[in-house]
Amino acid sequence: MLSPSGRQFTGRDHREPLRTALKKHGELGPRQTGGRLFPMACVSLEITQRCNLDCTLCYLSDRAELAKDVPLPILLARIDMVCQHYGAGTSLQISGGDPSLRKIEDLEALIRHIRLRGMRSCFMTNGIKATRAMLERLAAAGLDDLALHVDLTQERKGYDTEVSLNEVRDAYIQRAEGLGLRVLFNTTIFEGNFAELPDLVRFFRARADAITLISFQMQADTGRGVLRERDGEITQNSVTNAISEGMGLALDYDAVSVGHAHCNRYTSLLVSGGEVISPLTNRPLIEDAIAALDDLDEREEGNLDVRRTLRRIFIYRPRLALRLLAEAGKWVWQLRRGLIRSKGRASRMSILVHNFMDASKLEKSRCESCVFMVATENGPLSMCVHNAERDSHIFAPMRIETELGPRWWNAETGEMSEKPDAPVNIANEIIPRKRLKGRMKAEQLEMRSTVVKTRNRAGGDSK
Ligand code: SF4
Numbered sequence: 001m002l003s004p005s006g007r008q009f010t011g012r013d014h015r016e017p018l019r020t021a022l023k024k025h026g027e028l029g030p031r032q033t034g035g036r037l038f039p040m041a042c043v044s045l046e047i048t049q050r051c052n053l054d055c056t057l058c059y060l061s062d063r064a065e066l067a068k069d070v071p072l073p074i075l076l077a078r079i080d081m082v083c084q085h086y087g088a089g090t091s092l093q094i095s096g097g098d099p100s101l102r103k104i105e106d107l108e109a110l111i112r113h114i115r116l117r118g119m120r121s122c123f124m125t126n127g128i129k130a131t132r133a134m135l136e137r138l139a140a141a142g143l144d145d146l147a148l149h150v151d152l153t154q155e156r157k158g159y160d161t162e163v164s165l166n167e168v169r170d171a172y173i174q175r176a177e178g179l180g181l182r183v184l185f186n187t188t189i190f191e192g193n194f195a196e197l198p199d200l201v202r203f204f205r206a207r208a209d210a211i212t213l214i215s216f217q218m219q220a221d222t223g224r225g226v227l228r229e230r231d232g233e234i235t236q237n238s239v240t241n242a243i244s245e246g247m248g249l250a251l252d253y254d255a256v257s258v259g260h261a262h263c264n265r266y267t268s269l270l271v272s273g274g275e276v277i278s279p280l281t282n283r284p285l286i287e288d289a290i291a292a293l294d295d296l297d298e299r300e301e302g303n304l305d306v307r308r309t310l311r312r313i314f315i316y317r318p319r320l321a322l323r324l325l326a327e328a329g330k331w332v333w334q335l336r337r338g339l340i341r342s343k344g345r346a347s348r349m350s351i352l353v354h355n356f357m358d359a360s361k362l363e364k365s366r367c368e369s370c371v372f373m374v375a376t377e378n379g380p381l382s383m384c385v386h387n388a389e390r391d392s393h394i395f396a397p398m399r400i401e402t403e404l405g406p407r408w409w410n411a412e413t414g415e416m417s418e419k420p421d422a423p424v425n426i427a428n429e430i431i432p433r434k435r436l437k438g439r440m441k442a443e444q445l446e447m448r449s450t451v452v453k454t455r456n457r458a459g460g461d462s463k
Helices: 016-024 072-086 104-116 132-141 163-176 194-206 236-247 283-296 306-316 318-334 336-341 364-368 383-388 390-394 438-461
Strands: 042-046 091-095 120-125 145-149 182-189 213-218 264-272 275-277 347-354 372-376 379-382 398-402 405-409
Touching: 016 364, 042 072, 072 104, 072 372, 072 379, 072 398, 091 104, 104 120, 104 132, 132 163, 145 163, 163 182, 163 194, 182 194, 194 213, 194 236, 213 236, 236 264, 236 347, 264 336, 275 318, 275 336, 283 306, 283 318, 306 318, 318 336, 364 379, 364 383, 372 383, 379 383, 383 390
Parallel strands: 042 091, 042 372, 091 120, 120 145, 145 182, 182 213, 213 347
Antiparallel strands: 264 275, 264 347, 372 379, 398 405
16 A cells, blocks of 8 residues: 555554444544544553452452452553554553552553553543552653543542532642643533533633543443443433533534444543634545544554654645644634733543443444444453453453463453363352442442341331
């Protein structure tokens, strides 16, 4: 294949599998970025199944806490595997459980290795143990993004409204200040906080200079959390409308597609001095720009280098470049008052609404065109599928290369053997009481309270 500049492409195009899947399922429209600008939006690397919280919508499994932490050499090999699949530029999310529970030296080694492979690292945490000192070390190791999960499903003591948690969010923003990290916030939307969504968005809007992405996950019936099915009022449309209300302007969530439309809704904002505008309003221009970026890309692997390719648009598509400049001029005009107030400073904030599927209602078309994968022993797997069948992946024997040849690591015992152990039926394993989480913990508390009530009643009757 030849590029417009006559360059011969020889490498493998990592975007092809996603592009083919999106095309197969009718999702490769002219504004689709998946499979064109990137081979995969994000890959999660779960480095521990332990967590210091017990979220009411936790996606981990009932027995996940029985799994030992995956050894570092296996994780490093998984980073290489992700790079082979999706190439440089891919965003690798270091997650768990909560990854801050692992040794700082392991975290630094992972971040360095991700950087060595030319990928982006994102540290996804509830922030409780992510101290300033830890963030400084992670930033020094080359961390790119810090994703902070804060919401009411975590039942943090002393916070009973979503908006009251803004105090925690502000403290976290301060903690990361000056470290050169992009800060992202994740919020699970469920019936307990849905009514507060516009107010929460107003908070994010006021801090657009410090936050790069706000991501909202809609409640799903998966994992071990005590909350299950979503309230019928919470739909992709009702969530995006509430976000628009909070931002104070009608946002277009169809101007750019990121993967399957039933999975992700994306939009972007420009903010300056309190003024907010949506740069994604000119759909014909967006379509032409995406086509040109895809066409003019000269990387042989991994994510498209958008900045570099934009420069190439000026050389190979001068008319399109002029249209883009005119559009940018329109943004400057719309933001003029804010730009004056902020002495020319403006920030871009992205918004993502992520619609995870219920474990019992996986849709083949969405799983096949998934843009949010988990790195497993057997390669990348759709996050929804992984959540639905988690135990079979986290307790699968894991291959590890040693000086003595390949060995197999057992997640339940933490031991290594020369041959893979037969799979353990983890569903029959007893969980120690202090490691119970989610539904199983709630059930046990319920049983204990019934026993106490029955005893008290019996005691009363016998008096
Ligand atoms: S994780 Fe699930 S909801 Fe998200 S993109 Fe993949 S299939 Fe869709």
